[in-house]
């Protein structure tokens with residue numbers, strides 16, 4: 001059973017802290033910016049990889065701090081991704097974040113993660129997030145490739161047309177829901193017919 005509750009965060013409205021500037025720190029900041037290019041991120045680490053420095057050089061919303069993590073780095077942060085190579089310190093940072101009610105992801109240590117990153121299929125406005133409940137990130141990555149190929153390319157046009165219909169529809173909420181369900185029923189009916 002996967003009990004994780006999926007949500008889609010507007011990281012441009014939040015302030016994310018990343019602790020650690022090595023390979024994993026780079027992977028995490030890349031995942032954040034690929035999805036949310038306007039995310040506000042502070043990254044703290046005594047040694048920061050060159051790739052991270054070049055990302056920050058062209059993005060004023062990324063702030064790099066070149067020193068070890070200090071508890072007050074958590075001030076005014078909404079979520080934290082911990083990726084240092086010091087396991088006990090990772091755990092201590094998670095505990096400190098917990099005490100301040102800030103949710104944390106700790107690379108390498110699912111037991112003390114409040115949230116996981118997901119594998120992400122993107123097609124224009126459509127985004128599908130995949131989790132295997134931490135069982136196999138590699139399977140999540142493969143499924144992303146499979147779904148990416150399986151989803152039709154004209155979904156964006158369909159979404160745009162449905163949005164236009166949605167904006168045009170008059171009447172109360174229930175009648176709008178009925179109409180949108182009627183228009184889109186073909187999507188599931190075709191599948192039923194094929195069986």
Ligand SMILES: C[C@@]1(CC(=O)O)c2cc3[nH]c(cc4nc(cc5[nH]c(cc(n2)[C@H]1CCC(=O)O)[C@@](C)(CC(=O)O)[C@@H]5CCC(=O)O)C(CC(=O)O)=C4CCC(=O)O)c(CCC(=O)O)c3CC(=O)O
Pocket residue numbers: 027031105106107108109110113115116117118119120130131132133134135136137138140141144
């Ligand atoms: C629990 C979770 C917590 C979290 O990190 O958020 C976690 C944990 C761990 N990952 C490990 C290893 C690898 N992770 C990847 C890849 C990804 N890992 C991601 C998410 C998650 N990884 C969360 C669960 C997601 C879920 O529910 O399915 C993805 C989806 C998203 C992202 O990270 O951005 C991204 C794919 C992105 C994409 O391309 O689509 C690869 C493959 C590769 O890179 O090719 C490997 C190597 C192969 C292997 O080990 O499987 C290890 C062992 C470390 C060690 O052995 O030292 C742990 C720790 C453990 O399991 O104990």
Ligand SMILES: NC(=O)C1=CN([C@@H]2O[C@H](COP(=O)(O)OP(=O)(O)OC[C@H]3O[C@@H](n4cnc5c(N)ncnc54)[C@H](O)[C@@H]3O)[C@@H](O)[C@H]2O)C=CC1
Pocket residue numbers: 019020021022023024025044045046047048049067068069083084085086087089107108
């Ligand atoms: N490299 C990989 O592909 C994987 C690594 N891991 C694990 O993830 C962790 C991080 O790995 P890497 O990024 O590869 O390590 P790395 O050695 O490349 O980077 C570690 C980073 O942590 C920083 N750091 C150390 N102590 C700190 C502190 N007190 N405060 C702030 N920053 C601090 C360092 O300055 C450096 O930027 C390690 O525990 C590693 O075992 C897990 C899975 C895969």
